[in-house]
Amino acid sequence: MARITKEEKRGGIISAALKLFSQKGFYITTIPDIAQKVGMSVGNFYNYFASKELLAKELLMYIAEYLGKRIREINEKDISTEEKIYEIVSMYFTMADEKPEMIQYFLRVYLSNREVFGEGCEGMICVSPFVTEMMIFFEEGVAVNDLHNQDFFSAFGLFMGYLGGMVFLFGEKILPEPLEWYKTSISQNIYNALKTR
Amino acid sequence: MARITKEEKRGGIISAALKLFSQKGFYITTIPDIAQKVGMSVGNFYNYFASKELLAKELLMYIAEYLGKRIREINEKDISTEEKIYEIVSMYFTMADEKPEMIQYFLRVYLSNREVFGEGCEGMICVSPFVTEMMIFFEEGVAVNDLHNQDFFSAFGLFMGYLGGMVFLFGEKILPEPLEWYKTSISQNIYNALKTR
Amino acid sequence: MARITKEEKRGGIISAALKLFSQKGFYITTIPDIAQKVGMSVGNFYNYFASKELLAKELLMYIAEYLGKRIREINEKDISTEEKIYEIVSMYFTMADEKPEMIQYFLRVYLSNREVFGEGCEGMICVSPFVTEMMIFFEEGVAVNDLHNQDFFSAFGLFMGYLGGMVFLFGEKILPEPLEWYKTSISQNIYNALKTR
């Protein structure tokens, strides 16, 4: 008979917490909320995560790794930089639409509740798998002469700020069209901003 | 003898709350914190604002109006759209550097603690003075054929997401250079993304 | 109409907490216990004392000062050292009998829960008013050639350990006679131990 392993329970908590944090924010979400959603006692939660903060950090690293992996897959494709941009935008928007927890977590929790990620996540430590992959994307784009050779952060801020902004507008139901609808124009805007001049 | 008017006291609270909310976030900042910073009793605070949430909303509108006004000034200048972009970027970064409360409030409080702005601020109601001015900027840019005629939100998301992203990186001390340093490249990126094709 | 001042409320808390701590110990006594005994809400308790630990420290200093004062009164009397010993023993036993909170607090809380008095009460800092007065007693006894000139701690440990031991036996209802009954023999024992040889 298949038992639920401890690792699976951890996964259940991660999944439940991700949903709640991304919907309600870090402070509004309580440990009882999370425990109830997993179907577990409050006390038992602490057998899996030592504190709410540590859970939040683990969530962040989990997302950064997941996103990093998705971007790596795109980086490894044998397509033009312009096409890669489209793929990244597409992947990001699909995620934001279909399982919005991760990206909303980034926007709602990571970007805002910086005090939570105090020690151990200084700078971009906890999101490095993701950032690293974006660096690779840019460097390769420059190397093949598709992208204009500019400062990394100017390019990174454009790309991620833009996508984050759109997802925020989407999440707030401000966009008149589905996210899908914007993929092309946004990819083109990004490409035009970054391409070789 | 110059008495302190009720309006001036409200201003004092707004100013103190803005600093605290933008630095510590909505939930970490307490009413006693704010009252102490203004030099006022907790009880008296409630003679000026009915609740913490209403204060937060009023702060938001105050900022939206302020930012809207600054952008209107730029809109009214007789310069090219490219120059206007530079001016907006420049204004935004200078603000983020010199009196970061407003922009950090946008990033830390408005974007994340959406539950706080629940009723009364649906959609972009509470930030309309600012959004309206950005719409004018785009429409005029399109009208004079400087900007490519595209969907407003694609353009707005680019502009504001980009600037917000950079200010976040700056606030987190991730940027290796001062914000000032990025003005030109960022303005150019934005212009290249939006200009007539 | 006589209002209860804040200082009086503090006094009420000190008094209630002293009773509870001395009867039940530090960890068994809860803040709700204390608040209820004073007739106050839990939240309000924290308007008077910042934490349970700080309350415990303040209690300790309060007692040390009180005991110090009582011993000073005896020290200032114009009587022989032998008589002073009797007076101290007598005062100590009367206190232990009539308002046992203070001495039981010393025995139950201060001597045992040392972790609580960690910083700020290292060594004998928090009990110095009392210890100082005991030093004066010994020095004067030696000066007038009533007491044998020996190491302070050897004498202090005898005096206070002895009295503490008796009060413990009394508190545990092990003594067959009332405390009063032992005054003479104990004073004599102490005097014989410490007197000039």
Place this chain on the structure above:
Amino acid sequence: MARITKEEKRGGIISAALKLFSQKGFYITTIPDIAQKVGMSVGNFYNYFASKELLAKELLMYIAEYLGKRIREINEKDISTEEKIYEIVSMYFTMADEKPEMIQYFLRVYLSNREVFGEGCEGMICVSPFVTEMMIFFEEGVAVNDLHNQDFFSAFGLFMGYLGGMVFLFGEKILPEPLEWYKTSISQNIYNALKTR
């Protein structure tokens, strides 16, 4: 092949618990703490001791028997009462110095957490092996006319309170000299207090 008997495991728990209780106190020490120190699961702990309280009681009796035995050895020696006092002081201080768990347990746990020893340890039941031996010491001292014939508790309180007090001061690092240093003066003080007048 040498198996570990149930009795040996109990011994392991007793030894670990003694160290932890004496260092951190009864309430700060948790069952997981103890189990970990023995290298045993929490659940299994309860196969050996029915509760934390019962463990504490058993510890106490274990110590009382051990101390009783050590004093009996001294009682049985063919030496003067004055010498016996020195031997007892010496034994007590050596223990407090070299394996302080037992004596610190007496001071930190038994004397303070009386609620723990509620039923089953009323009066001095749980420490009788030790107290009995002290009674024998006094009675014999009186019988051979070395000690003044006085109430047992007056003498017992002096002896044990004194030693306990010194060990407390030692444990709190208040004594300027090592415990060893005080043996002579303390033995003499005790002898002078108790000897025939």
Place this chain on the structure above:
DNA sequence: GATGAATGAGCTTTCATTCAT
């Protein structure tokens, strides 16, 4: 208008003990 003591619900976290395996 101004004060700040008072409330009380709710939060995070702990831990002795149990029990299915």
Place this chain on the structure above:
DNA sequence: AATGAATGAAAGCTCATTCAT
């Protein structure tokens, strides 16, 4: 005997808000 996940009650503490003065 042995494991350790699970429970759940309770602890210390916080804070938006109220209200008597």
